[in-house]
Amino acid sequence: MAADRPPASDGQGTGPAVSVVVPVHNTRRYLERSLGSVFAQSLGPDAVEVIAVDDGSDDGSGAWLDEAARTHPNLTVVHQPPSGGPGRPRNVGMDRARGRYLFFLDSDDHLGTEALERLTALADTYGSDIVYGRIVGAGGRGAPVDLHTTSPRVTPFDSPVYWTLAAYKLFRRAYVQERGLRFVEGRLRAEDLPFGIRALLGAGTVSVLGDYDCYYLQGRDDDSNASRQDLDWVEHLGYIGTVLEEVADLVPPGPDRDTLMVRHFHGEILAQFAEPYLARDAEGRRAMAKAARPLVDAYLTDRVLAALPPRLRLRAQCLQRGAVDELTEVVRADIEGGPTGTVRAETEGDPGPPPDGADGRA
Template identity: 35%
Template sequence: MTVSDPLVSVVIPVYNSMPYLTETLQSVLAQDLERFEVIVVDDGSTDGSGEELDRFAEAEDRLVVIHQPNSGWPGAPRNRGLERARGEFVFFMDSDDTIAPHALSAMTAMARERGADVVIPRMKGVAGRGVQSLFERYPQGEIGLARAMETLSPQKLFRREPLERDGLRFPEEKVRLEDGIFVTRAYVLARTIVFCGREPLYFIALRDDGRNISSSSIDPENYVASCRRIAQILLDGVEDPERGARLVWQLFTRKGLRFYAPKRWLRMGVERKRRWVALHRAFLEDLVPVELVERASNPTDRRKAELILAGDVSGLDRLISAEEDLDHRSGVGAVARMANGVELTVSVQPQDPRRGSLIDDGVPPAWRLRAADRLHRLLRPAMGAHLGRGLSRRLADAVSTGSPRVSLLLSGRRSARRIAVPGRIAARDAAGALRYRFVLPDDLLQRFHGDRVDLSTVAEVRGLSGAPVRVALDPSAASAVAISEGVELYATGRGNASLRVAR
């Protein structure tokens, strides 16, 4: 029978979604939650999706089907579904995805327990679809706005009352990131946002017909205009202006700099590159304080943003073309306790040793490496102090002038905090890899208290730098090694090095 008082309204926009639609509906109707309704809006499908919806509706009173002429974009059908929703919560789902049988019950239970207005389900990609690292690494529980902003897709559970109180709806015109505009506003309004699921609850698919909207061509003006709308929501909705500006910079590093990755940038023609640079230059000048660019922890992000601000397309070409030549592998070689901190030794070598690599350019002769390392060891007792570390770094740089630089990026899983630590080149090991030493003071590590911290390396040569690479740690070693007071080094399931910092 029809659900008279649904706890959740599941809203699904549909446009030419066969044969995926059948499994989507089956997964929703198999939920173990007792009180829910499903509102499906057929946006003018021509492939039999409408008929399939009617077939399900004949046998299932919980399913409401709305047929309408094609609107051209998902915003309008989502809004029509939201207008019909009666549940305390509304969950937006796409018509080619599936959910675990306990997904709705798990999310609503967590929302009620934590008083949350938005619940983010743990996602998993299927059929080759990738998902953000957030969905693999973030622990179940409350999530801050900075981390939540890493996922702007609509597949989330929202408490309906705040949406109605604010009159929140999806943009209905054909704009990119229309879901991100809606979700960002919901985040800013939310009292609490939680991340739900120790195992995946939502399975997001890559369609084999290539008809995911995210795979279609992107108009730069349209896309950047939407980024501006999202940025303004953050600046207007976050009380602390400095925090709001940091969130906008974070937005740019994900949604703006994605177009400066080699796989995108190197395929563009000159005019398209100039369009992106002009639009992003204006975005940065209008919305991001220059000091945030200058303080960026990732040196490659910083260099790209600086070149965008300078309008230097040829400089971007050089920097981005060099990323492949700076690709590398890195792994923890040794850990040493020192006064007021710890020292990690990390080996770095080209990803493919058979081809030439910029990482091997400018390596000083062995005697200079030995001298730099000896100097570092002599100064190690003074490195518990900031001045001691600075002196060691300057002297080491003088001895190893021209050598490849490597930074260690520490990235908190909960906090979104990122800190870069410069390395000191030490020597080559027996396998030909370069060894770098990184000093991690206790006070730096305690900035991540109560968090898990992932380790990555970034290689730099002659003003060029590459993408971050996760540092490996042999998983056959001990499950966790105490390296400092309240700090453990451990190997993840994928054999990467991470830190666990006690509260």
Template identity: 40%
Template sequence: MTAGGPKVSVVVPAYNAAGTIQTLVDSLLRQSMPAAEFEVVFIDDGSTDDTGALLDKLAAAHPHIQVLHTENAGWPSRPRNLGIARARGEYVQFVDDDDWLADEALERLHAYAVRHDADIAIGRMVGHGRTVPRELFRVDRPDATLHDAPLIDSMTCHKMFRRAFLLEHDLRFPEDRRRLEDHHLVTRAYLLARRVSVLSGYTCYHHAKRTDGGNLTASRLDPAEYFDSLRAVLDIVDAHVPPGPQRDRLHRRWLRNEMLARLRGKRLRDAPRDWADQVVDEVGRTIRERFAPGVAAALPALQRTVTALAAEGRVEDLHRLAEWEAGVRGVVRLTGYELTGSTLVVTLTGQLRTGDGPITFTHVDGRDLLVVPVEEIPTDLLDCTEELRHGRLDVLARSARDGTESFLPVSFEVKRVTVPAGGLRVVYRGTATVDVDTLDGGPDPGDWALKARVSSFGWTKDAKVPLALSVGADGPVVVDKRPSPTPPPPPEKVGLWRRVQRTFGRRPGATGPGAVGAT
């Protein structure tokens, strides 16, 4: 360790993780930050498998790693609190036993936190079977606030906290077996922090879904207990933020993510009916008792509609709407591409569809109204004029190596099209540019898949683009996802342009209906 103590303490609660923890261990041993500058505190939460023995062996071989064995708490909160008490670092980074860190995560995120004097530093996350924030990591945010950045979308504890900040405000996780335990700490931390810095230029944290059943917090929630805990988080907001637009905006996050999301699409359609009805009851109660009118008023049309149906207890209409929404998907049509040196330009169109047709709207008295399969919905709830005005088409490149997603420069236009059966639909036409020399700090050898993200009517849906970029020693190669009828010739026998021609049977600048992926 350095003379003044470690720069970072990595705190990891572990429970029956013998079969999953090696990926994390390997990532910790690969850190670019010297071992003398950070420590790892594993808290073995009464594991009944070989986790404790594996961690003891690891600690015996590496002086900067220590293990604390405790009786099983059954929840990660108490182990994390014990880790805070044991930590000696300037900053504390929380990591779960089924996740892992990128090789330079600690070095880069610590340097970023110190450079900007941050109480909290958040590194870009990649999800593996888990959802992670998207918009938060679109750009670096050295001084992000709840007013000007979507910080509230990132509520897990997998961040780097200044240890003195945690101690000063007695920031700890609730130790009873409580859902949303991260939210209780992170909400207070956001509201108390002098500065929060978001590092988006480097993927730091890989958030994985554990498939062996070892993650207790992934089990089915009890609606009454869950929403009691949610209301306690709202109490934290209310204690720090007076009534008004800012409180409404913060409340909106829990309404949108923790409440309405459970009453929409496949999540409601596929849930056991008796359990789903309990969730509807709890959501309706919370809407009626805790939220001012301005909370739901700023939501997109469909979410405003779901809010109203839940508040009124219209359970059958909620299920009818969920069945329809379960089919909503993004659809992308590739219309052309052109590869010039290390730059690929892709043109495409995108829209949202459900069932056999597009999402539609009607234009009445100067307003755009979403068309839904439920009767007796006030037109004010169905007004989607604002969300159509702010709809967009994004194109992203996703690394096959580690899942990192990078937003590409894109320009797009919106076209309203009449639907033969009646109503209107929206089509986005866009052009995206892939510059290998700057892609995720490149150029690095590897494969990148392209996908489009269609945001319209309050939905955001991804769709695969049938092109991929392979970065090799001799530059980029465009690869069709569809199987080739014959094996391509060996790479060393043909040039870049010849390989592209062999793959597609057309020149790389081809456009129009016959281009790759045209449908």
């Protein structure tokens, strides 16, 4: 079922200023706050269209959305069978979007009241293809980076923006269409990495709005955030290998590529050699180490290794040598002894704060 309605206007007779795409799967308890934060935007309902895609929810989320659409003319609801991750619902929402800008909101998170007004104003002023808003943790969840300074133009190599590749930011829709950007479908985690990487590395202007709390990342008290779920880590590391191949295609060998690879080793590769690794039996640990070895061989340069925090550097060196037993002892000692030095991803595509020596600010 889809409740199709005319798009909201941006005041110029050209359709809405922003299309907010919200993938929904069994988040009924968060929808009133999440969607309510969009309905309450200072930009005004006539400038914002909301496209909520119910991805096979069975907790009443779909019925709540249908009821909300009756009183909010700028809300379109799409229902579809469960697809196994947020990628397909985001793509479906993008295909229906009519706004000059796209914003992707996860259905358990919420926005600051002036977020869309401030983000679009910055994008309009500087012709930005992407605008990052300041991210704030909520409910015990941490923000991946502290974007505390507004900057009209940044790059992935002179700021920490590459450390948050998740979807929750403002994109110029024409730019997304020109680049043919799509989310990977059927993956619970890291489905937004290819989208974020291609978008960021191809953008003409990337801006940061750091003087306003735009996006609130909500922790769940039942630990059901996608980033908390166990995975087939061998398959996942293989998938990450395909992502890094694309990074290597886009950025030639050298300091710039190494800067990006530090983030991927910190977040997507070495962070898994902690609790997820120890949870496996000996055979499972060997399989994980074997799956990571090609990534280490291909992308762990001396410069990348030197940029990692000491404990992650030691794990990388164990993987480099194929020393699985030693790796197990290192990981166990770190976890049992206190802070591990690893970063546990708090959202899909976000590894957490930068490694030692970076302050995580822009």
